[in-house]
Structures are given as structure tokens and as C-alpha cells.
Amino acid sequence: xxxxxxxxxxxxxxxxxxxxxxxxxxxxxxxxxxxxxxxxxxxxxxxxxxxxxxxxxxxxxxxxxxxxxxxxxxxxxxxxxxxxxxxxxxxxxxxxxxxxxxxxxxxxxxxxxxxxxxxxxxxxxxxxxxxxxxxxxxxxxxxxxxxxxxxxxxxxxxxxxxxxxxxxxxxxxxxxxxxxxxxxxxxxxxxxxxxxxxxxxxxxxxxxxxxxxxxx
Amino acid sequence: xxxxxxxxxxxxxxxxxxxxxxxxxxxxxxxxxxxxxxxxxxxxxxxxxxxxxxxxxxxxxxxxxxxxxxxxxxxxxxxxxxxxxxxxxxxxxxxxxxxxxxxxxxxxxxxxxxxxxxxxxxxxxxxxxxxxxxxxxxxxxxxxxxxxxxxxxxxxxxxxxxxxxxxxxxxxxxxxxxxxxxxxxxxxxxxxxxxxxxxxxxxxxxxxxxxxxxxxxxxxxxxxxxxxxxxxxxxxxxxxxxxxxxxxxxxxxxxxxxxxxxxxxxxxxxxxxxxxxxxxxxxxxxxxxxxxxxxxxxxxxxxxxxxxxxxxxxxxxxxxxxxxxxxxxxxxxxxxxxxxxxxxxxxxxxxxxxxxxxxxxxxxxxxxxxxxxxxxxxxxxxxxxxxxxxxxxxxxxxxxxxxxxxxxxxxxxxxxxxxxxxxxxxxxxxxxxxxxxxxxxxxxxxxxxxxxxxxxxxxxxxxxxxxxxxxxxxxxxxxxxxxxxxxxxxxxxxxxxxxxxxxxxxxxxxxxxxxxxxxxxxxxxxxxxxxxxxxxxxxxxxxxxxxxxxxxxxxxxxxxxxxxxxxxxxxxxxxxxxxxxx
Numbered sequence: 001x002x003x004x005x006x007x008x009x010x011x012x013x014x015x016x017x018x019x020x021x022x023x024x025x026x027x028x029x030x031x032x033x034x035x036x037x038x039x040x041x042x043x044x045x046x047x048x049x050x051x052x053x054x055x056x057x058x059x060x061x062x063x064x065x066x067x068x069x070x071x072x073x074x075x076x077x078x079x080x081x082x083x084x085x086x087x088x089x090x091x092x093x094x095x096x097x098x099x100x101x102x103x104x105x106x107x108x109x110x111x112x113x114x115x116x117x118x119x120x121x122x123x124x125x126x127x128x129x130x131x132x133x134x135x136x137x138x139x140x141x142x143x144x145x146x147x148x149x150x151x152x153x154x155x156x157x158x159x160x161x162x163x164x165x166x167x168x169x170x171x172x173x174x175x176x177x178x179x180x181x182x183x184x185x186x187x188x189x190x191x192x193x194x195x196x197x198x199x200x201x202x203x204x205x206x207x208x209x210x211x212x213x214x215x216x
Numbered sequence: 217x218x219x220x221x222x223x224x225x226x227x228x229x230x231x232x233x234x235x236x237x238x239x240x241x242x243x244x245x246x247x248x249x250x251x252x253x254x255x256x257x258x259x260x261x262x263x264x265x266x267x268x269x270x271x272x273x274x275x276x277x278x279x280x281x282x283x284x285x286x287x288x289x290x291x292x293x294x295x296x297x298x299x300x301x302x303x304x305x306x307x308x309x310x311x312x313x314x315x316x317x318x319x320x321x322x323x324x325x326x327x328x329x330x331x332x333x334x335x336x337x338x339x340x341x342x343x344x345x346x347x348x349x350x351x352x353x354x355x356x357x358x359x360x361x362x363x364x365x366x367x368x369x370x371x372x373x374x375x376x377x378x379x380x381x382x383x384x385x386x387x388x389x390x391x392x393x394x395x396x397x398x399x400x401x402x403x404x405x406x407x408x409x410x411x412x413x414x415x416x417x418x419x420x421x422x423x424x425x426x427x428x429x430x431x432x433x434x435x436x437x438x439x440x441x442x443x444x445x446x447x448x449x450x451x452x453x454x455x456x457x458x459x460x461x462x463x464x465x466x467x468x469x470x471x472x473x474x475x476x477x478x479x480x481x482x483x484x485x486x487x488x489x490x491x492x493x494x495x496x497x498x499x500x501x502x503x504x505x506x507x508x509x510x511x512x513x514x515x516x517x518x519x520x521x522x523x524x525x526x527x528x529x530x531x532x533x534x535x536x537x538x539x540x541x542x543x544x545x546x547x548x549x550x551x552x553x554x555x556x557x558x559x560x561x562x563x564x565x566x567x568x569x570x571x572x573x574x575x576x577x578x579x580x581x582x583x584x585x586x587x588x589x590x591x592x593x594x595x596x597x598x599x600x601x602x603x604x605x606x607x608x609x610x611x612x613x614x615x616x617x618x619x620x621x622x623x624x625x626x627x628x629x630x631x632x633x634x635x636x637x638x639x640x641x642x643x644x645x646x647x648x649x650x651x652x653x654x655x656x657x658x659x660x661x662x663x664x665x666x667x668x669x670x671x672x673x674x675x676x677x678x679x680x681x682x683x684x685x686x687x688x689x690x691x692x693x694x695x696x697x698x699x700x701x702x703x704x705x706x707x708x709x710x711x712x713x714x715x716x717x718x719x720x721x722x723x724x725x726x727x728x729x730x731x732x733x734x735x736x737x738x739x740x741x742x743x744x745x746x747x748x749x750x751x752x753x754x755x756x757x758x759x760x761x762x763x764x765x766x767x768x769x770x771x772x773x774x775x776x777x778x779x780x781x782x783x784x785x786x787x788x789x790x791x792x793x794x795x796x797x798x
Contacts, residue, residue, distance in 0.1 A: 112367065112391065120393040129389070136392050137385035140370045148381050 019044055021180045028170070028179035030058035053079075057169055064162045069097035072165070080172040087168050092122050093161045096135050100153055103138050111139060185209060280305045286434040309334065312428060319416050324353040334427055341422060343377050348418055350374045354387060355409035363391050450727040450734055453708045453754050469734065470772055472713070472725060473757040476739045477770035482509055482521055487760035489534050489703070489746050493541040496752025498522070498558065500544055501766055502532035508546045510558060517756065519768055523561030527554055536577050539623075545577040545586060553577045553588050555600075567598055576619035576630075587621060589613035589630060612638060618658050622665040629668065631656050637670065639682060650680055658703045662711055663751070669714060671704050673697070677716060679728070692716075694733045695724040700743060700762075707749020707757065715757060717744030723759045723769070739767055 019042050026035040032054050039046050056079050064072035073094050076083060084091040095118050102111035115136060122128040134149050141147040151157060167177035178186075192207040269276045280299065284307045287296035300307050311334045318327035327349055336342055350373050357366035370391070375384055420428045430436075438461065445465040446452060453471040485505035492499050492513075499519060502508040508525040528548035536545040543564070547553045550573030555565045568574065569590055576589040585605060586598045595608040613619065613630040620629045625642065632638040637650040637659060655673040662669070666683045677692040695702070695718035704716035706728070713734075714726045723744055725735040742762030750756035757769040 108367065108371075109364065112363070115392055123389075123393065132392065133385045133389050136388035137381075138388075139367065139391070140375050140384050140388040142371050142375070147375075149385075 021184070024176070024180040025182075027054060027175075028166070028182075030054050030061065032058065053173065057166065060169070061162050061166055064094065064097065064165060065158060067097070067101045067158075069094045069101065076165070076169065080169055083168060083172045088122075090161075090164055090168055092119070092128060092131065093164065095119055096131070096152075097158060097161055099135055100138070103144055104153060108139060115139070277305050281307055281429055282434045282437075285429045286432070289432055308428060311335075316416060319349070319419065320412050322356065322412060324349055334423075336423060336427060338424075340379075341424070343379050345419055345422055347374065347377055347380060347383075348415060348422070350377075351383075351387070352409060352412070352415050355390075358390060359409050367391055447729055450730055450732055452712065455709065471755070472708075472735050473755050473769040473771055474725075474735050474737055475770060475772045476737075476767050477517070477756075478519055478768040480511065480519060480521075480766040480768070481764065482524075483507070483764050483766075485531075485764060486742070486762040487745065487764060487766055488531065488701075490758055490760040490766060491535055491537060491748045492750045492752075492758065493537045493558075494539070494751055495541050496750045496756075498537075498541065499748070499758055499766075500535045500537065501760055502535050502546060503764075504531035506531060506548070508532045508535060508544075508556075510544065510556075510561065513750070513756075517753075517770065519758075523556075523558075525554070525556050525561065525563070527563055527566075528552070534576055534618075536579055538579050539581055539583045543583075545579065547574055547577040547588070549573075550575055550591055553586065555586065565600070565602055567602055569596060569604075576613065578619045578621050580621055581623050581625040587619060587628065589619050593632075595619065595628065595630060608640070612640070620659075620661045622661065623663070624665060627665075629659070629661060631659065637668065648682075648686060650682070650686055652678065657697065657701055660703065660705050662706050664711075667706075669704050669706065671697070671702060671716070677704050677714065677726075679714070690728070690731045692726045692731055692733070694726075694736075695722070696720040700745065702743070703746040705747050705749055707747075707751075707754070709754045713749070715747040715749055717747050717759060717761075719743040721761065721763075723747055723757070725757075737769060740765070 019038075022038065023035070023044055023046075026038065027050070032051060035046065035051075035054070038044065056075065060072050060075045060079070063069070063075065073084075073091070099111055099114055099119060102114060119132060119135065123132050134152060137149050138144040138147060138152065144150065145153055171177045176183075189207040196206070267276055268274065269279055280303045284296050284299050284305075287293075287299060288307070296307065311330060315327055315330040315334055318324075318330055328346055331342060331345055331349070336345075350369060354366050354369050354374065357363075357369060370384070370387055374387070417431065420430060425433075442459060442465065449465055449467050451467040451469045451471050452465075453467065459465060480501075483501065483503040483505055484507075485503050487501055487503045490499060490501040497513055499511040499513060500508060501511065506526075506528045508528075509521060510523045510525065511519050512522040513519050525544075525546060528546065528551060530548040530551040532546050533549040534547045536547075538544065542558055544556050544558055545553055546556065553567040553574050554563050555567070556563050567586060567588060569588075573591040574588045575591060578587040579585070580587065580597075584600060586600075588596050588598070589612070590596055593611045593613055595612045596604060597606040597608075598604055608628075611632050613632060614634065618631055621627070622629070628638075628640040628642060630638055630640075632649070634655045635652045637652075637656060639648045639650070641647070650668065650670065652670065652672060654676070657671045657673055659668055659670045661667075666681060667689070668680045668682050670678045670680060672678060675693065675695060675697050677695075678688055679690040679692070681687045681689050692704075692714055695716050697719050700719065702717045702719060704714055707713050707715055712728050714728050716724050716726075718724055721738070721740040721742055721744060723735075723737040723740075724733060725737070726733050737759075740759065740761040740763050742764075744759050744761045746760045748758050750758070755771050759767050759769065761767070
């Protein structure tokens with residue numbers, strides 16, 4: 001039971017809605033220059049304060065992604081004070097990024113000292129002990145990329161932490177932590193799932209964006 | 217043993233020395249000492265080059281080595297060394313000796329080298345042993361605040377072994393902070409270095425026994441033999457009597473209750489059911505005279521009437537003691553269940569369910585709920601006040617009044633069909649069953665909840681294991697049953713025996729492990745319906761009969777002239793050692 005593409009044509013989309021969706025995406029991803037072009041072309045309104053915030057956020061996220069986790073933390077604390085009070089997990093993840101950076105630069109002693117000073121205090125809470133074990137375990141290997149915890153050194157992991165940081169900062173400023181575009185795709189997927197469950201298994205295949213884009 | 221005796225006649229000395237020459241292989245010089253005892257013992261038969269001892273293929277070299285090990289662990293190191301010299305059989309190779317000393321000295325790096333020289337072929341064992349040694353090195357470094365060196369050991373020596381990566385992660389955590397070092401009860405988290413002797417023991421257990429003989433191996437073998445002897449002892453019913461290594465363990469049948477000590481005749485009709493309380497202080501019996509009686513077991517072993525429980529309008533078919541023995545349930549057949557207080561004999565509550573009759577009764581292990589089977593084949597659960605908590609519908613029980621809850625509260629056991637027993641898991645509601653080919657008459661649960669004894673219509677008792685996999689373990693035969701319900705029970709020391717009533721008026725006793733029938737007790741003049749063994753006194757057994765009486769059985773007395781006399785009483789507190797004859 002796949003939907004006939006002709007049914008789509010019945011639904012009219014407002015231009016303004018489309019622009020808003022793209023706007024929210026660009027804001028979420030801190031694409032300042034692109035946003036400025038869009039604003040000029042479409043006549044949408046964006047305040048200077050919003051643009052400044054985006055710039056700050058961009059700097060924070062780039063620092064973190066490039067391995068400068070301590071800078072990222074510092075800047076975040078400036079921009080969104082007490083964000084880390086409510087997001088201890090995030091703070092731990094960022095500190096661990098720095099730890100990983102030290103290990104990758106073969107600075108074991110520094111890494112050990114940093115771990116003892118900054119990460120160890122988290123160990124008082126049981127849920128962090130497992131994570132601590134994972135990170136400290138990297139120290140035990142002369143070639144950490146060959147250890148069972150090698151995924152902690154990867155770009156994907158760093159990207160994941162940075163994404164979380166982004167969402168936290170947005171949430172702290174009472175802005176949506178997911179862009180509208182993401183939400184729409186998420187919604188389509190979930191609706192498909194629900195329908196599938198209602199109608200019985202295997203009637204509908206799960207929503208696949210790729211297939212959808214190919215077909216339309 | 218183990219000293220020089222200089223006062224023997226010269227001829228004995230000559231004999232001893234000629235014997236010693238036989239087994240010497242490495243050309244060692246004549247030993248200068250030997251013991252008096254050696255010349256009295258007969259030489260062990262050996263075949264060939266003296267390599268095999270006895271007739272079961274025991275290698276002489278191994279035998280001597282475990283004797284040496286025993287001597288060393290008993291602290292007789294001089295004798296141990298003497299044995300090594302005299303026999304020419306070294307306790308362990310010199311390389312192993314060096315290795316052991318290095319471990320005890322904490323000479324880790326050297327011990328790792330020695331490890332490779334002691335002849336272990338399995339590489340994984342070498343790795344595991346290296347791990348144990350290096351881990352100890354790691355902890356000792358940490359203990360001396362040398363974190364960087366400990367880290368180096370971890371990185372360059374332990375991780376490359378590529379085993380036990382979870383443990384490697386845990387170890388790195390220990391470097392991080394002292395507070396991770398001593399946490400919790402389990403030894404895994406604690407990082408205080410163990411004693412080096414403990415490490416040695418760990419290594420001993422890991423390395424193949426040919427390289428390093430396990431500690432106290434001879435003692436272990438002897439204990440195994442003792443266990444086997446005890447298991448084979450069919451009459452073993454007493455802790456009295458010491459274990460001696462000089463003779464095989466063997467109890468006489470005088471440890472089994474087999475003589476009528478007392479006859480209780482307070483019931484007016486057939487006695488159908490009886491059971492001792494868990495603490496062995498009371499006995500409860502029920503009868504077709506519509507009553508039940510609580511008896512008290514005195515300190516001298518004499519049983520006397522405590523309370524008559526009157527109130528039922530129908531024969532009382534079963535009784536259940538509460539888990540703390542304070543209260544008792546009685547079930548009138550297809551009638552009601554009554555709850556009584558044991559101390560006062562008062563009826564505290566009556567449980568009934570409309571027009572349906574109740575056929576069985578049981579307690580929940582916490583003593584707060586009462587279970588009962590109904591004539592409509594369901595099982596009902598009440599709280600103490602009579603409020604219904606739950607009712608398990610469906611064919612859960614039949615007209616026979618056996619219902620048991622395991623003492624851990626996990627399972628409800630009942631006969632759900634003629635040939636099937638149902639075990640219902642109270643939490644998951646899943647059901648397992650025991651299927652028999654013959655009709656089931658009754659069943660009993662062992663105290664450890666692991667076994668079920670099922671009485672069948674074809675005069676057999678089947679013992680089933682119900683712990684994990686349901687499995688038939690043993691069958692017991694010999695007793696007679698054709699028309700009535702006859703019950704069996706577990707009993708004796710560690711429930712090592714099975715007792716059953718029989719329609720030929722006798723009580724039958726089997727040894728549980730072997731299935732052997734060891735006693736038949738005569739005395740009753742009617743079918744014996746039920747037996748109960750005192751859980752606290754393995755020498756007291758009670759039986760209930762259609763002849764309206766209850767008999768208490770105890771140990772046969774020496775020089776007893778009262779055998780067979782009615783109403784004879786005697787002290788059950790006398791125990792006899794093994795081997796006493798009657």
C-alpha cells in the first residue's frame with residue numbers, strides 16, 4: 001500500500017512555510033553567510049542578536065570539533081552560564097574529548113594528570129564509572145586505535161558530542177533543539193511505523209528518505 | 217613417624233636397607249635414617265620398574281610426590297626432603313623451585329622468564345599465568361605510589377598479552393584515583409595487592425598438576441573416599457560416631473527407628489493424616505472421626521495429647537503447619553478449612569467458598585496466605601482474614617488432597633489430572649508438569665524443594681528431581697496399596713530415607729540414594745495411611761493407621777524386653793555407636 005504520488009499534488013504548500021523550514025535548518029547548523037543570503041533574497045526577518053548568537057555558537061562547535069574541547073567549554077560557559085550544571089553528562093563528554101586529544105598526541109603523563117584532576121571526580125556517581133573505565137582504558141594501550149575502545153577516538157564520536165552540545169545550547173536559549181526539517185522527516189518515519197503496526201506487519205515498508213527522494 | 221630408632225635388633229635394619237635399594241633410580245647415596253614404622257609395614261606391590269603401585273594403575277612417582285606434598289603441608293619439611301632423597305623422586309623440578317622462590321621474593325621479571333622454562337606447553341596458560349604475575353607487579357607498584365611505573369607495566373607488559381581486556385580497563389581505572397582502589401565487598405574492585413603466597417596459590421591452581429602439584433591433594437583424595445563410603449552407607453542416620461581412616465564407614469541398622477516406642481489411641485476412627493511440626497516439638501494427626509489432634513513431643517521423647525481440634529463435620533483429610541509452627545490448618549474433606557492456634561487450641565478462622573467443597577490446604581511461606589484446592593478443580597488463595605486474594609481457574613487440582621507450596625514461595629504444586637502433577641510458577645504463571653503412566657495417589661515435597669516423591673497406583677514410589685530439568689531419579693517398591701490413599705514421606709538425617717505406609721499394615725523404609733528397602737516395621741493391625749519423620753530427631757518416626765492408632769517408632773533398645781508390649785515408653789535419647797548389634 002504505497003501512496004500514489006498524484007495524491008501529493010492535492011496538497012498546497014505555502015512559500016513562507018518552506019522558507020521557515022530552511023531558515024530553521026540554517027540557524028541550527030550555524031550557516032551564517034548562507035542565512036544572510038537567504039534573508040536578502042526572501043525578505044525574511046532575522047535580528048542582529050540572533051546572528052551574533054549564531055556566530056558564537058559556531059565558534060564553540062568548531063573548537064570542539066577541532067579538538068579544542070577546553071576552549072569550547074569556556075566559551076559555552078560564557079554564552080550560556082550554568083548550562084553544564086544541568087548537563088553533567090555533556091560536560092563529561094567534552095572533558096573526555098580533551099582527554100582523547102592528549103592521548104592521541106602521545107602525552108600520557110598529561111593525560112593521566114588531567115584524568116585524575118578533571119575526570120576522576122565524576123567517578124563518585126556510579127553511572128560514570130563505566131565511561132571512566134572506557135576512557136582510562138585507552139591509556140593502557142600503546143596503540144589506542146587498536147584497543148577495544150577505538151571508537152572513542154573517531155570523528156563520528158566527536159561529531160556526536162558536538163551535536164549534543166549544539167542541542168543543549170539551543171535548548172538553554174529556549175530555541176528548538178531540532179531543526180524543523182529534521183522534525184518533519186522524523187515525523188514521517190514515525191507515522192509510517194504506527195500505520196504499519198496498526199495495519200499489520202510487512203504491509204508498509206519503513207519510511208526511507210532516499211527512496212522517497214528518488215521517486216519524487 | 218619420622219625419627220631414628222636406635223634400639224632395634226640389627227636384623228631388622230638389614231631387611232629395611234635391602235628394600236630401599238629397589239626403588240632408587242638416580243644413584244643417590246644410601247640414606248642414613250629411616251623410621252621404625254617402615255620396617256613393620258609390608259612393601260607395596262609394584263610391577264615392572266616399580267612404576268605402578270597397586271592394581272588400579274597408580275603411578276609410583278605420582279604417589280610419592282603427593283605424599284611429599286602432604287608432608288610439606290603438614291610442616292614436616294625435613295621428612296619431606298628426606299623422602300625426596302630416599303626415593304630419588306624430586307617433589308618438583310629445580311626450575312619450578314626457582315620459579316616459586318622468585319614469586320615469593322617478588323622478583324617478577326625473573327619469574328616471567330622462569331615461567332617459560334618449566335615445561336608448560338599450552339600458550340594460553342602461560343599467558344594467564346603471566347597476567348596474574350604482572351597484575352601483582354602492577355598492584356605492588358601502585359601500593360608504593362609509583363603510578364607512572366604501574367602505567368608503564370600496564371601499557372607495555374599487560375595489554376600486549378591481549379587477554380582479559382575487561383580487567384585491563386578496570387586496572388587503568390585504579391591508576392586514576394586511590395578511591396577506586398578499595399570499594400565494595402567483592403574482591404574484583406579491591407586493589408590492595410594480595411599476599412604473594414596467595415598469588416602462588418592462584419598460579420598453582422592454574423598450572424597443570426604435572427608441573428605443580430595442587431595443595432593438599434592427598435587429603436582431597438581421602439575426603440573423596442570418605443564421601444563415597446558415607447553415600448554407600450545405607451543405614452547412615454546419625455552424626456554420632458567418629459570417622460576413622462582405619463576402617464570403612466559403616467552404620468548398623470540400629471540407627472533406623474524400628475521399634476514401637478509408644479502407641480497413641482485417642483482417635484475414635486481411622487487416622488488418615490499426620491505430620492510433625494518443623495521444629496519437631498509437635499505432632500498433628502487427623503482422622504475420619506471429624507477431628508484433629510495436636511500432640512506435644514516432650515523433651516524425653518514421650519508424646520502426649522495437647523489439644524483436640526473439634527469443629528469439622530466431615531473427616532479431616534489433611535493438615536498443614538504454618539511456617540513458624542504457631543498455627544495449623546485442617547481441611548475437612550470437601551468441606552471447609554479451619555485455622556487453629558497451636559498454643560490455645562482455638563479455632564481462629566473458617567475458610568469456605570460458597571457451595572464448593574475444599575479438598576486441600578497449604579500455607580504461603582511468609583505465613584500470611586492460605587491456599588486451598590476446591591472441588592471445581594481450581595486453587596484459591598486467601599489472606600488471614602478470609603478475604604480472597606486470587607483464584608487459579610482451570611483444571612489445577614483434582615479430588616485428591618495434595619497441595620504444596622515450595623518453601624521459597626516460587627511454585628505451587630498440585631495434582632491436576634489423574635496422571636499429571638502441575639508445577640505452577642507463581643511469578644511467571646508458567647506451568648511445568650510431571651507425567652506419569654499410572655494414576656497418581658499422592659505426593660510429597662522434599663525440604664530443599666528439589667525433589668518430589670510421587671506415590672502411584674501400581675504400588676511404586678517415584679522420586680522426581682524438579683529443580684531445573686524434570687527428571688525421574690529413583691523408584692521404590694515393596695509396599696502394598698490397592699484401594700486407599702497411602703502416603704510417603706522423606707526423613708532421617710539429611711532426608712536420606714523414604715518412609716511409606718502400606719495396606720499390609722506395615723511401615724516401609726527405603727534408603728533414598730540406593731533405593732534399597734531397609735526396614736519393614738510390623739505392629740499396626742490396619743492399613744497404614746500416612747507416615748511422618750520428625751525433622752529434628754532422625755530417630756523418631758510416626759505412623760497413622762486404620763486401626764485408629766498412631767505409633768511412634770524409635771531406635772531398638774539393647775536388651776529390650778518390651779518389644780511388642782502395648783503402651784511401652786522409653787527414652788529415645790540414647791544413641792549407639794556404629795556396629796552395635798541387637
